[in-house]
Amino acid sequence: xxxxxxxxxxxxxxxxxxxxxxxxxxxxxxxxxxxxxxxxxxxxxxxxxxxxxxxxxxxxxxxxxxxxxxxxxxxxxxxxxxxxxxxxxxxxxxxxxxxxxxxxxxxxxxxxxxxxxxxxxxxxxxxxxxxxxxxxxxxxxxxxxxxxxxxxxxxxxxxxxxxxxxxxxxxxxxxxxxxxxxxxxxxxxxxxxxxxxxxxxxxxxxxxxxxxxxxxxxxxxxxxxxxxxxxxxxxxxxxxxxxxxxxxxxxxxxxxxxxxxxxxxxxxxxxxxxxxxxxxxxxxx
Amino acid sequence: xxxxxxxxxxxxxxxxxxxxxxxxxxxxxxxxxxxxxxxxxxxxxxxxxxxxxxxxxxxxxxxxxxxxxxxxxxxxxxxxxxxxxxxxxxxxxxxxxxxxxxxxxxxxxxxxxxxxxxxxxxxxxxxxxxxxxxxxxxxxxxxxxxxxxxxxxxxxxxxxxxxxxxxxxxxxxxxxxxxxxxxxxxxxxxxxxxxxxxxxxxxxxxxxxxxxxxxxxxxxxxxxxxxxxxxxxxxxxxxxxxxxxxxxxxxxxxxxxxxxxxxxxxxxxxxxxx
Amino acid sequence: xxxxxxxxxxxxxxxxxxxxxxxxxxxxxxxxxxxxxxxxxxxxxxxxxxxxxxxxxxxxxxxxxxxxxxxxxxxxxxxxxxxxxxxxxxxxxxxxxxxxxxxxxxxxxxxxxxxxxxxxxxxxxxxxxxxxxxxxxxxxxxxxxxxxxxxxxxxxxxxxxxxxxxxxxxxxxxxxxxxxxxxxxxxxxxxxxxxxxxxxxxxxxxxxxxxxxxxxxxxxxxxxxxxxxxxxxxxxxxxxxxxxxxxxxxxxx
Numbered sequence: 101x102x103x104x105x106x107x108x109x110x111x112x113x114x115x116x117x118x119x120x121x122x123x124x125x126x127x128x129x130x131x132x133x134x135x136x137x138x139x140x141x142x143x144x145x146x147x148x149x150x151x152x153x154x155x156x157x158x159x160x161x162x163x164x165x166x167x168x169x170x171x172x173x174x175x176x177x178x179x180x181x182x183x184x185x186x187x188x189x190x191x192x193x194x195x196x197x198x199x200x201x202x203x204x205x206x207x208x209x210x211x212x213x214x215x216x217x218x219x220x221x222x223x224x225x226x227x228x229x230x231x232x233x234x235x236x237x238x239x240x241x242x243x244x245x246x247x248x249x250x251x252x253x254x255x256x257x258x259x260x261x262x263x264x265x266x267x268x269x270x271x272x273x274x275x276x277x278x279x280x281x282x283x284x285x286x287x288x289x290x291x292x293x294x295x296x297x298x299x300x301x302x303x304x305x306x307x308x309x310x311x312x313x314x315x316x317x318x319x320x321x322x323x324x325x326x327x328x329x330x331x332x333x334x335x336x337x338x339x340x341x342x343x344x345x346x347x348x349x350x351x352x353x354x355x356x357x358x359x360x361x362x363x364x365x366x367x368x369x370x371x372x373x374x375x376x377x378x379x380x381x382x383x384x385x
Numbered sequence: 386x387x388x389x390x391x392x393x394x395x396x397x398x399x400x401x402x403x404x405x406x407x408x409x410x411x412x413x414x415x416x417x418x419x420x421x422x423x424x425x426x427x428x429x430x431x432x433x434x435x436x437x438x439x440x441x442x443x444x445x446x447x448x449x450x451x452x453x454x455x456x457x458x459x460x461x462x463x464x465x466x467x468x469x470x471x472x473x474x475x476x477x478x479x480x481x482x483x484x485x486x487x488x489x490x491x492x493x494x495x496x497x498x499x500x501x502x503x504x505x506x507x508x509x510x511x512x513x514x515x516x517x518x519x520x521x522x523x524x525x526x527x528x529x530x531x532x533x534x535x536x537x538x539x540x541x542x543x544x545x546x547x548x549x550x551x552x553x554x555x556x557x558x559x560x561x562x563x564x565x566x567x568x569x570x571x572x573x574x575x576x577x578x579x580x581x582x583x584x585x586x587x588x589x590x591x592x593x594x595x596x597x598x599x600x601x602x603x604x605x606x607x608x609x610x611x612x613x614x615x616x617x618x619x620x621x622x623x624x625x626x627x628x629x630x631x632x633x634x635x636x637x638x639x640x641x642x643x644x645x646x647x648x649x650x651x652x653x654x655x656x657x658x659x
Numbered sequence: 660x661x662x663x664x665x666x667x668x669x670x671x672x673x674x675x676x677x678x679x680x681x682x683x684x685x686x687x688x689x690x691x692x693x694x695x696x697x698x699x700x701x702x703x704x705x706x707x708x709x710x711x712x713x714x715x716x717x718x719x720x721x722x723x724x725x726x727x728x729x730x731x732x733x734x735x736x737x738x739x740x741x742x743x744x745x746x747x748x749x750x751x752x753x754x755x756x757x758x759x760x761x762x763x764x765x766x767x768x769x770x771x772x773x774x775x776x777x778x779x780x781x782x783x784x785x786x787x788x789x790x791x792x793x794x795x796x797x798x799x800x801x802x803x804x805x806x807x808x809x810x811x812x813x814x815x816x817x818x819x820x821x822x823x824x825x826x827x828x829x830x831x832x833x834x835x836x837x838x839x840x841x842x843x844x845x846x847x848x849x850x851x852x853x854x855x856x857x858x859x860x861x862x863x864x865x866x867x868x869x870x871x872x873x874x875x876x877x878x879x880x881x882x883x884x885x886x887x888x889x890x891x892x893x894x895x896x897x898x899x900x901x902x903x904x905x906x907x908x909x910x911x912x
Contacts, residue, residue: 112562116687123859127866135591137612140620166549169851170860196548197712198705201541225714231476232449233770237466238473245470253720284778287769292777304589304853308845310633311624316785318778324849326856327589348859353592355855360583360592362565370569400730409732417739424754432754436761443765443899451773457802475737476766478722479759482741484713488706489748505692508699513704517708523711532661535668540704543675550861551683557858558687560851574840581844582851589852618843626842628782629835630814635779642771645764 104372107365115362122358126350133325134334134346141314142331145299145321148273149179152188152297156266156272161286162194162203163230163278168303169202174275174329174345175301177206179275182336184214184221188272189261193225193247195282200227204251219250219259226251232282236289240268268294273320277301283310287318301328327352437648444646446472515540581618588615670872677869680861689900786810809838 152158160179164172183190192207194200204224211218218224228235231255240248243265249255256262264270273294276286283300293297297320300310304325313319323329330345401409404601427435450465495509503509519540523623570576575603587593600610607613644650664671670850726734740759747756788803789795795803811827815828816835876882 110565113688115561115565116558119558119858120862123855124866127859127863128748131590135594137591137594139616166546167553168857169546169550169854170554170863173860181728197709198541198545200712200716202546227712227715228664229477229480229717231473231480231766233766234473234476236467237450237499238470241466242470244758249720253718253724284774287495287843288774288777292781293773296907305846308585308619309622309627309631310627311620312782312785315620315624315628316781318781325853327852338512344860344863347863348856349591350771351859351863352855353590354851355859356590357585357592359561359564359851359855360586362561363568363579363583365566366565367570398733401732402730406727406730406732408728410735413732413735414739417736417742420739421742421755423754424758430857436754436757439758440761440765440766440768443762444769445765447766447769448772451776453769474721476763477717478734478737479741480720480763481718482738484710484718486744486747488710489745491702491706504697508695511696512699512703515700515706519704519707520711523708523715527715532665535665536661538668539664539672539675541708543672544679544700545704545708547676547679547864548683548697549705550857552701554801554857554861555683555687557854560854564851574837577837578840578844578847581841582848585845585848586851589848612741618841621802621805622809622838622841623845625809626813626838628786629817630839630842631782632779632814633817635775639771639775642768642774645768646771648761659801 102372104365104369105376107367108373119285119355119358122354123351124199126354127245127347129350130342130347131350133350134330134339134341135349138331138335139324139328141319141322141324142328142335143321145323145328146182146332148297148299148320149182149188149275152186152272154186154188156188156268158183158188158190158272159261159274160190160192160203161274161275161276161278161282162192162199163196163280163282164202164303165196165198165355166202168279170344170348171303171326172279172301173202173206174326174333174343174348175277175323177205177210177276177368178323178329178332178336179299179301180207180210180222180343181214182332184210184216185336186220189221191223191225191247191262191265194227195230197227200224200251219254220261223256224251225249230282231243232285232289236285240271240290240294243267268296271296273297273299275299275301279303279306281306283313283319287313292318299323440648441646448646513631519545581623584611584615584618588612588618670875673868673872677865677872680865766903808834809841813838 103337107216149150149158160176162172162176164176180190194203199318207222207224210216217221226249228247235246243262244256247256247262250259250262256265268290271294274286274291275296276282277302279302283302283306286298290296298318299321300313300319301323301324302310306325306326307322307324310319310322314322323332326345326348330343330349333339333341333343333345387429392466417466450463450469454463454466456462491512497503497510498506498509499513519537522533522537526537568579570579587596588611593615597610597612602605602610608617679697679700682693685691686694706808722737725731743755743759745756746752746754749755788806790803791800812831812835814835815823816832816839818832823832
């Protein structure tokens, strides 16, 4: 029994412990260095937000909850940060119950840090149920009637950031931050018919499937998981900030190399076992 | 005739207050109960027809709104699109009434266990305790009761957020285990997939760029940098393959949509005897 | 008590979050009661929060307040229609719930024409790419050729209207399967990244949020005693688990 065959019998819990150790080091060091490479779709997202007129509202759509905070949280934070930097007003609407609390907390944290004011620079529309077919279309026709109030039941007419928003013509862009297949619905019912720019911030699992929409121009920019958020952070002048996204990108580097090594060792073991079995059965054939 | 109908409509739609409001609400609920009573007495042979008709009307509205965008020549507006915000509000409110459907099942299961002090009864007890705690604390927090925002935060961020994100993250461990035990390159196709996956895994993270940093940033050789190869795979072969899949899905989605709209779909929901 | 909790809420939250994290991760070692208990806490909190959020954010301000506070009595009809969902619990009248489900399914299905048009027409347009001209380099032209080859090959793989008997279609479809593997490889690579990120997120919390709290607590004697007891309990539990059960030995004997 050679080393590769013996490695086949390793307990899965040992592997779990090893992956935990592998990612611990970058998280302890927390390198502030951001990814040097920036994908085109991230640059395009940056350009799109940079070109939104200041008199228009940006909608940040939250479809994520606690399960994907590690990916969608940094995306939400970096998009809000850029909008605050530019002074473009935005409204956050959560289609996820718990995402409602989480996105509000991110907004509050940034509001304090960047000296902004709730209701004037941004609003949170709270949790809404997800019936996109009619809600998106209704929102485009009469934003005030469908959205009506914010998270604290304040009528939109009393919130300067959104009081002037009547129809889709007053909306400058939509940022969809999501771990599920909601992209198509925004394109079909909102961004497509009304020609409103769309920035897509999916979890990495969803990203590969979005490239046809980038190619056709139906998505104006994309942040691919937490790496996309880290790349975007670098674009808005946070190259050396010790953020969660930057630390995660290095921890991911270590984790990916470890997984590739596991695949290689696993396959070598598989080959060794196969060869040994063939040797045993075939008698040196 | 039309004018008197309009008068009745305006009178009915007027906001009511106090006793009048109570009477109107009770009246509406009474009419609703009567309507449900009539539905309950519908003979079995008509039931399927009613479900089909309602499904068809639901789909017809959105289909017509798109396919036949009728424009009122006097107002210059599209009436079917104009009523969309009202339809949206109705769907939102009515849809929310389905909220307790799943919860009712949970209450039944855990209620039975708790009443009998059955096996692991403490799990059922903690289910009820946490269910009511967070709901009540949420309402108290909104009312501004002292200490409730912090207690709510402990339940939400301390438990709910942490439990859900940790549960989701368990998959990472299974991926590690699968990477070692299950991802076997048994065929050329599997090898092809694994090579693409490996390149993507490296290209997406900063270490990928560092591994081939010795290659020049411009010129012919720059095309062999890992991040460039990875990005090319994503934006060229992957994009074309995903588009082909999307075209296949498109035809299937259209067919499924039509089948549901016209109640032609088969399966446990659609075939059951009503 | 309430004031003490309010004062120490951030630290309590972090400790509770760490405890929850360990409880869920304990399943990686083996299925256990600790994990099951926290799983029920999760279900209770998630459903309880769902009820609160739906009432506080939607039904309260969009249905109850207009009906009761603004006197729009006709919203009472929404409750009647909404109650139709609950007929699914009646064996005799379950079909009534299908009326309302049918309406919602119809509304969702009715968007198919718009979805098809808005989603796929631009995709079809975007698939008509020029092979040369407009200042395209050789590399760009090659990329377009690659695009056409992969698109057509993959589409032929999904084309089931006739049998793939002809050698040309058979080989094209086979090539399509190869190209699809690249797409699946890309999805797989990205999936690994996504799932790892979630795990890293939890570890980031343990190291950078909970770690400092542990450092503070370590300075106190009660904490050291609790940790000592926990370690002893864990060792005992592990030893008990590794011992073979007596009943099993008896059977084997």
